[in-house]
Amino acid sequence: MERETNTLTVRRPERPVAPAADGPVSFAATTVEVTGAPEDGPHLLHRAARRLCEAAGPGAVPVHAGGELTARLAPGLQASMFVSTEMRGDGAGTSLLRLNLRLSGRGAAPSTASLDHWAEIWHRQAFSAPEVERVAGELPLMSAAVGRLRHGKPLAGCAVLVTGHFLTDLVHLVGCLAELGAPLDAMTVLRKDYAYQWRHRVHGHLVDQGVRVVDAADPRAVEEHAERARGLGLRCLALDDGGYVAPALLDRARQGSPWPAAAGDWAGVVEQTMSGIYKLRGREAELPFPVFSVAQSRLKGRIESYWIAEKAVSTALELLPVLKMEGQPALVIGYGNVGSQIAALLTQRRMRVAVHDADILHLIDAHESGYVTDRDLAVLLERHEPLLVFGVTGRTSMSTREFEALRRPAYLASVSSRDIEFDLPALDALAARNPAARSVTGPSSRTHTLPGGLDVTVLAGGRPVNFHETDSISNLHSDLVYAGMLTGACAVATRQAPPGLDPSWADAVLEESGLLQDYYERYGPAATARPAPWTAADRR
The missing domain is CATH 3.40.50.1480 (Adenosylhomocysteinase-like)
Incomplete structure (x- = not known):
């Protein structure tokens, strides 16, 4: 399957394209790519069109018009649908079928949320048998x-x-x-x-x-x-x-x-x-x-952990701005199966690594493996001054006391399910106490300015970085x-x-x-x- 191109892509011009002779304005376009036999194209297109029309309501009916299917989805919003085929000579008898959707109409452009809604429905295309x-x-x-x-x-x-x-x-x-x-x-x-x-x-x-x-x-x-x-x-x-x-x-x-x-x-x-x-x-x-x-289980702990750790580290580093990481301090909170692998990978990248774990046996293991440790996480944060912090506990590892212990701008990367690793409401509350507070949300992070002017950036919005806009493993x-x-x-x-x-x-x-x-x-x-x-x- 074409893994790099089959994404939800709504293409919107900065301004609606001017109509010709009072024709409709093009609002957005998107494509779903499916691997299948060339003769499957018309059938797949009709099924996709029915799915769109069912979401629009009983008044929406696909109609043939000039080699395309068209349907009225809402007042002033028209869908044009067609299939194109990229022939392949690989001997497998399959082709890359592109199911194309173009949304157009007259008057003001629909909201971004509306366009995303129709594009999402279009992309709910079942996998073909070859896929x-x-x-x-x-x-x-x-x-x-x-x-x-x-x-x-x-x-x-x-x-x-x-x-x-x-x-x-x-x-x-x-x-x-x-x-x-x-x-x-x-x-x-x-x-x-x-x-x-x-x-x-x-x-x-x-x-x-x-x-x-x-x-x-x-x-x-x-x-x-x-x-x-x-x-x-x-x-x-x-x-x-x-x-x-x-x-x-x-x-x-x-x-x-x-x-x-x-x-x-x-x-x-x-x-x-x-x-x-x-x-x-x-x-x-x-x-x-x-x-x-x-x-x-031993199956998961001894084999899968490295894969998760490698994905988490590589993705977190990709989300950072351009920084020289060699020689910089890093902290891993949670020295379990995944955390210990993350600590080793950061060491291989020549970072200075500290480790904290609430479990004393894990903490002893980390110390005897050569990492900087302390039983008190806030003290470790003050002393080690990490640039990059990985939370790998599966629980909340940093809250107000720990955020207040930061002594330099820091980037926080979670490797836990959902957004539980860092206490985000506490971070918001701290930022609100800063008279010059700013909270900048980007496509892959959110930066909070804490009292004293310290910037703390939560990568991937506090969600696990190994899941961020990619396959986890x-x-x-x-x-x-x-x-x-x-x-x-x-x-x-x-x-x-x-x-x-x-x-x-x-x-x-x-x-x-x-x-x-x-x-x-x-x-x-x-x-x-x-x-x-x-x-x-x-x-x-």
Whole structure:
């Protein structure tokens, strides 16, 4: 797939193009690129046009006009739609199909929000069969896991709830869940609102498959999924990413509300992030079902951490202005699996690295690895004066006291889910105390001027830098953890595990599943003997 060009691009002239002879003014144009057979073009165009017209309402009907499809979307707003084809000589029988949308009309130009709305709907184009096959080829461990687990359709009795980053690997994950028996029409995907390149196409593909897509921030999402599952006579099973499911259920129970479904209607939860595990600390005894912790598994901790760290460091440095980083002080807050890798990578880039961790064993490990440390984070900030700070705790690591301890302009980079790592309201409040306060928001950062004139810049708006407008890690890297989650889902659905959180259970299931052996055979010393990373035989 053409990964660099398939972005949501609304092209607007600085001023509307002057009409010729009282003709319409062109407001915006955008294109979706799809890999497919040339003869598929007209069919894909008609489907895209119907999607646009359905969003506009019953009065919008696509009409053929001069080789294009046209439709009236709103008063004064006309859509012109056509397909163009770039022929390829690669012998695969596919072409690059461009589905083009041009918005025009008479009178004042629509608002930016309105144009973005129509462009987003246009970009909700389901993946073609060649694209789905190509994504599957980048995720061989998931496909092979399905081959080992699919017999007996272990997820056939489950209404699966997935918390997802809208990357292309999510398309294959949902397909694998369906192959394991999970009914698509009973599935819900909670959408995390990161600005990924392919997010609109992933959304459109899931809806096209019959999957219900809901915003992850919707407070009713989990409850509505459970109610729907109960009506279908299915048990709920969640593949979570960041603690959106089990903690929400426990909170409702503590508030005296009934469970969204009876506790026995939940098979369990598979959690892949430490931020989700932290939300369950001290509440394990309240869980009425098992939580399968991929987050704490050796599989995730020892293999995936480097990939995340490398992406976080490279993206953070790209977001900085042009600075000489060699010899500059950096601070890593959180010396766990990912934080320790970030500290090592910054050291390799010849920065002077300090480390803080609330866990004394981690702090001892960091000290004996040669890093500057202190048990008091504010003291460490004053003493080390970092230019660049990475927060990797999965919780709030810096608030008012820590911001006040900064002694030089600093850049803050989060590697935690959502925007919890840095206390952004506290930073806003500090900036408001400065009579000459300014808050400058750019395309990839926000700078606050604190009392005393100190500038503190939060990269990526406080969201994880490794997710900023890019894929977090490549499909070949996310493949391992998603394969582990598929394995965990089948274990939760079919094994009589006791309720609660037992990381050793997850490790035992993963290590006996054959997944790690498969990984070693594909990418270990004998990997060069394999003709390709994936073949159709992997899914049998």
